[in-house]
Amino acid sequence: MKFTRRLVASLLAAGLALFAPRTAAAQHETAADLLDGERAFKNTCANCHGPDGDVIAGIDLGRGRFRRPMTDDDLLRIIRTGIPNTPMPASQMTVEQAQKIVAYLRNRAATARGSVAAGDPLRGKGVFDKGTCASCHRVGATGSRVGPDLTDVGTRRSARELELALVDPSADVAPANRTYRVVLKDGTTVTGRLLGHDTFSVQLLDSKEQLRSFDKADLREQGFVATPMPSYRTSMTPQELADVVSYLSSLRGQ
Amino acid sequence: MRHALRLAVVLVLAAPLYAQQVTFDRILHGDREPQNWLSYSGTLMNQRFSPLTQITAANVKNLQQQWVWQAKSLEKFEATPLVVDGVMYTVQAPNDAVALDAVTGRVFWTYAYTPAPEGRPCCGRVNRGLAILGDTLYMGTIDAHLIAIDAKSGKPLWNTVVAKASDRYSITSSPTIVKDKVIIGTGGGDGPIRGYISAFDAKTGKEVWRFNTIPGPGEPGHDTWSGDSWKTGGAGVWNSGAYDPETNLVFFGTGNPAPDWDGRERLGDNLYSDSVLALDADTGKLKWHYQFTPHDELDYDSTQVPVLADIQWQGKPRKVMLWANRNGVMYVLDRTTGEFLKGKPYVKTNWLDGFDAKGRPNRVKFPTKEGTAIYPHVHGATNWAPPSFSPRTGLFYVATWENSGTFAREGQFPGAIPGPNTRQTTMGATNVVPFYNNPDTEAIGVVRAYDPATLDYKWEFRLGDITWGGTLVTAGDVVFSGGRDGYFLALDAKTGALLWKANVGGQINAAAMSYSVNGKQYVAISAGSALFAYALP
Numbered sequence: 001m002k003f004t005r006r007l008v009a010s011l012l013a014a015g016l017a018l019f020a021p022r023t024a025a026a027q028h029e030t031a032a033d034l035l036d037g038e039r040a041f042k043n044t045c046a047n048c049h050g051p052d053g054d055v056i057a058g059i060d061l062g063r064g065r066f067r068r069p070m071t072d073d074d075l076l077r078i079i080r081t082g083i084p085n086t087p088m089p090a091s092q093m094t095v096e097q098a099q100k101i102v103a104y105l106r107n108r109a110a111t112a113r114g115s116v117a118a119g120d121p122l123r124g125k126g127v128f129d130k131g132t133c134a135s136c137h138r139v140g141a142t143g144s145r146v147g148p149d150l151t152d153v154g155t156r157r158s159a160r161e162l163e164l165a166l167v168d169p170s171a172d173v174a175p176a177n178r179t180y181r182v183v184l185k186d187g188t189t190v191t192g193r194l195l196g197h198d199t200f201s202v203q204l205l206d207s208k209e210q211l212r213s214f215d216k217a218d219l220r221e222q223g224f225v226a227t228p229m230p231s232y233r234t235s236m237t238p239q240e241l242a243d244v245v246s247y248l249s250s251l252r253g254q
Numbered sequence: 255m256r257h258a259l260r261l262a263v264v265l266v267l268a269a270p271l272y273a274q275q276v277t278f279d280r281i282l283h284g285d286r287e288p289q290n291w292l293s294y295s296g297t298l299m300n301q302r303f304s305p306l307t308q309i310t311a312a313n314v315k316n317l318q319q320q321w322v323w324q325a326k327s328l329e330k331f332e333a334t335p336l337v338v339d340g341v342m343y344t345v346q347a348p349n350d351a352v353a354l355d356a357v358t359g360r361v362f363w364t365y366a367y368t369p370a371p372e373g374r375p376c377c378g379r380v381n382r383g384l385a386i387l388g389d390t391l392y393m394g395t396i397d398a399h400l401i402a403i404d405a406k407s408g409k410p411l412w413n414t415v416v417a418k419a420s421d422r423y424s425i426t427s428s429p430t431i432v433k434d435k436v437i438i439g440t441g442g443g444d445g446p447i448r449g450y451i452s453a454f455d456a457k458t459g460k461e462v463w464r465f466n467t468i469p470g471p472g473e474p475g476h477d478t479w480s481g482d483s484w485k486t487g488g489a490g491v492w493n494s495g496a497y498d499p500e501t502n503l504v505f506f507g508t509g510n511p512a513p514d515w516d517g518r519e520r521l522g523d524n525l526y527s528d529s530v531l532a533l534d535a536d537t538g539k540l541k542w543h544y545q546f547t548p549h550d551e552l553d554y555d556s557t558q559v560p561v562l563a564d565i566q567w568q569g570k571p572r573k574v575m576l577w578a579n580r581n582g583v584m585y586v587l588d589r590t591t592g593e594f595l596k597g598k599p600y601v602k603t604n605w606l607d608g609f610d611a612k613g614r615p616n617r618v619k620f621p622t623k624e625g626t627a628i629y630p631h632v633h634g635a636t637n638w639a640p641p642s643f644s645p646r647t648g649l650f651y652v653a654t655w656e657n658s659g660t661f662a663r664e665g666q667f668p669g670a671i672p673g674p675n676t677r678q679t680t681m682g683a684t685n686v687v688p689f690y691n692n693p694d695t696e697a698i699g700v701v702r703a704y705d706p707a708t709l710d711y712k713w714e715f716r717l718g719d720i721t722w723g724g725t726l727v728t729a730g731d732v733v734f735s736g737g738r739d740g741y742f743l744a745l746d747a748k749t750g751a752l753l754w755k756a757n758v759g760g761q762i763n764a765a766a767m768s769y770s771v772n773g774k775q776y777v778a779i780s781a782g783s784a785l786f787a788y789a790l791p
Contacts, residue, residue, distance in 0.1 A: 141411070
C-alpha cells in the first residue's frame with residue numbers, strides 16, 4: 001500500500017518533469033523565489049548586464065539568448081564561479097540564491113516569445129464571459145484569484161503563448177501558477193495555488209480564495225497536481241480561439 | 255448529541271477560515287472580534303487595548319517565542335501588523351506589503367513597491383503599517399502615494415499620487431478607514447511643505463475631500479502666519495487618526511510648523527500646526543481644533559495618535575480624548591466640542607507656566623543667543639509611538655522620555671563640548687536654531703500609567719535607555735512595551751511590576767499588538783529587522 005502510494009507519487013513527479021520544460025532547479029520555484037531572484041538580479045547581475053539583461057553583445061538574459069545553449073546547471077555554475085579570463089566574476093552566492101536568479105531569468109524568458117492569427121476581441125470577451133473562465137481567473141475586480149490573474153496578461157504573454165495556454169494548458173505552467181494539493185490526515189483535501197513551502201509547512205491560496213498554511217506533519221499527501229485548466233482545442237472553434245486570444249491580448253491592466 | 259457537539263466545534267474552528275470581508279462595521283467594532291486586529295491601534299478609538307484574556311499577569315511569565323519573521327530590510331521596523339482571521343499583514347520598510355500565516359510566520363505573498371528616488375523622508379524610510387477594508391489593503395508610501403492591494407493575492411489595484419515627493423512630501427503612517435473612505439495625511443513638515451489630510455474613495459482611489467492644515471488666504475486662521483510663510487509652513491500629518499461614530503468626526507494630530515526651530519520668519523500662532531483637528535468624516539470640514547503649542551520653536555509635533563475614551567469626569571460620564579503630547583503636557587479634551595478640560599506636565603517641563611481659561615498655554619522659555627535650557631528636549635516627552643488605555647484599569651499607559659536640551663539661536667553653543675558643532679543636529683536646510691543635549695542630564699525612557707482624572711501617574715517602570723516603542727495593554731491586565739535597548743517587556747497593568755522580559759536583540763521602534771488563532775492568544779512585536787510572536791506553551 002505504502003509502496004504503491006510512493007510509486008504513484010514518483011510517477012506523478014516524473015509526469016510533471018515531462019511537462020515541465022525546465023530542470024530540477026525550477027521545481028522549487030514560488031512567486032517569492034522569483035521575487036528574490038529578481039531582486040538579486042537587479043542588485044548584482046544588472047550592474048553589467050543591464051536591467052533587461054541585454055547590455056552585453058550576443059547575450060540577452062531576459063529572452064534566454066546566450067552565446068551557446070545553457071542548461072540551468074551551466075547558468076548556476078557561471079553565476080557562482082564566473083567565466084575565467086572574462087569580466088564575468090565569481091560571486092559569493094549560495095546554490096539556492098543562484099537558483100532563484102536562474103528561475104527568474106527562465107521565467108522571464110518564457111514570457112517573451114512569438115505571435116498568432118487575428119481574432120475579434122469583443123467577440124472573444126463574449127466567449128470569455130459566457131464560459132467558466134472567471135471561476136478561476138480574474139480580470140480587474142471580477143473573477144477568482146486562484147488561477148493566474150489576467151488583468152494585464154496582454155502585456156506579459158504573446159498571442160502565441162496565450163493560444164498554447166488555451167489548447168494545451170499543462171504544456172508550460174509558470175512556476176508561480178502551479179496547482180498544489182494537500183490531503184490532511186482526516187482525509188480533507190485542499191487544492192490551490194502554491195504560494196510557498198519549506199521543510200515543515202506549505203502555504204496555499206485555496207480554491208475558496210483563502211490564504212491557508214499547513215503543517216506538513218498534519219498531511220497525509222502533498223504535491224503538485226495537473227492544472228485544472230481544460231484544453232479548449234476541441235471545445236472551441238478555431239475562430240472562437242482566435243477571438244479569445246485577441247481579447248486576452250487586449251488586456252493591458254488598468 | 256455528541257456528534258452534533260463535535261460538529262459545532264468543527265464549525266466554530268473552521269469559521270475564521272471562511273470569514274466574510276472586513277466591513278467598516280467590523281473595523282468600528284473591532285473589540286467584538288478580539289482574535290483580530292483590524293486597524294493600527296486595534297479600534298478607531300486608538301486605545302490599543304486587546305480584550306483577549308488568555309495571557310494574564312499571573313501566567314505571562316510563561317510566554318514563549320512562537321516564531322520570528324526576518325524582514326529583508328535594514329530600515330527601522332515601526333509597523334504594527336494587522337491580523338484578519340489568521341492572516342497577518344505588515345510592511346517591510348520602506349514599502350513592501352507582506353502577508354504571513356499568523357500561526358507560523360511563514361509568508362503567503364509579498365508585494366514589493368519601489369518608491370521613487372525623490373521619496374526621501376527627513377527621518378527614516380519607514381512605514382507604520384497597513385489598513386484594510388473589504389478584501390483590500392491600503393499602504394502609504396515614502397514617495398507620497400497611496401496604494402490599494404488585493405489582500406488575497408498581493409496584487410496592486412490602484413496607485414494614487416497623494417502629493418509630490420519632489421516637493422518633499424512623504425507618507426509613513428498607516429491609513430485611517432472611515433466608512434468607504436481611506437484617509438491619510440502628508441508628512442514632510444520638517445521641510446517647506448504645506449500639509450494636508452485627504453480622503454480617497456476606497457474603491458477607486460479618487461480624492462473625495464482635502465483639508466489643508468494651513469489655512470489659505472481668506473480662510474479663518476490664515477492671519478496666524480506672517481507674510482508668505484503659510485505656503486511652506488509645514489504642519490505635516492504623519493500618524494493615524496481616530497474616529498467617533500456618534501459625531502462622525504475624524505481626529506488627526508498635526509506636526510510642527512516649518513522651519514522647525516526659528517519662528518522669526520513665521521510670526522503668529524501658526525495654525526493648525528501642533529494641533530488636533532476634528533473634521534467631518536464625509537466632507538473634511540473643520541468642526542473644532544485645539545492647538546497644543548502655538549508658535550512652536552521646539553519641534554513639538556502633535557502627531558501622536560488621538561486616544562478616545564469614555565470616562566468618569568468629575569463624577570459624570572464624559573466622552574474625552576486623551577493626549578500625551580511631545581511638548582511634555584498631557585491633555586484631556588472633550589472630543590465632541592474640543593473643550594479643554596485639563597492640561598498638566600507629565601514629565602519635567604519648563605516651557606510653560608500654565609494655561610488661560612480656554613487652555614492656551616503661557617510660554618515662558620525661548621531660545622536665546624546664549625542658550626536656554628528647555629524641558630523637554632527636541633525629542634519630546636513622547637513622539638509618534640502609540641500609547642494605550644485600559645477600560646479595565648482606567649489608566650493611560652505612555653512610553654515617555656525624561657530629557658532636556660539647550661536651545662540657542664544663530665549657531666551659539668554655550669556649554670557645548672569644544673569643537674566644530676560637535677553636538678549640533680541638523681534637520682532641514684532652513685533651520686538655524688541648533689540644539690544639543692544637556693551633558694548633565696542623561697535622557698531616559700520611562701513607561702508610566704497615568705490616571706486621566708488627575709494626570710498623575712500611578713506607577714512607573716524606568717528603562718535603561720530611551721524608547722521609541724509604544725505600549726499595548728490587554729484585558730489580562732498586562733502592559734507590553736520595550737525600548738531602544740532591545741528588551742520586550744511585560745508589566746503588571748495595575749502595579750508596573752516587571753512580569754517577563756525577552757531579549758529581542760534589536761531596537762523596539764513599534765508598539766505591540768495581540769491576536770488569537772484557534773483559541774491561542776499571541777502577542778507580536780516588531781523589533782530590529784524582525785517580527786516576533788509570543789504565546790503561552
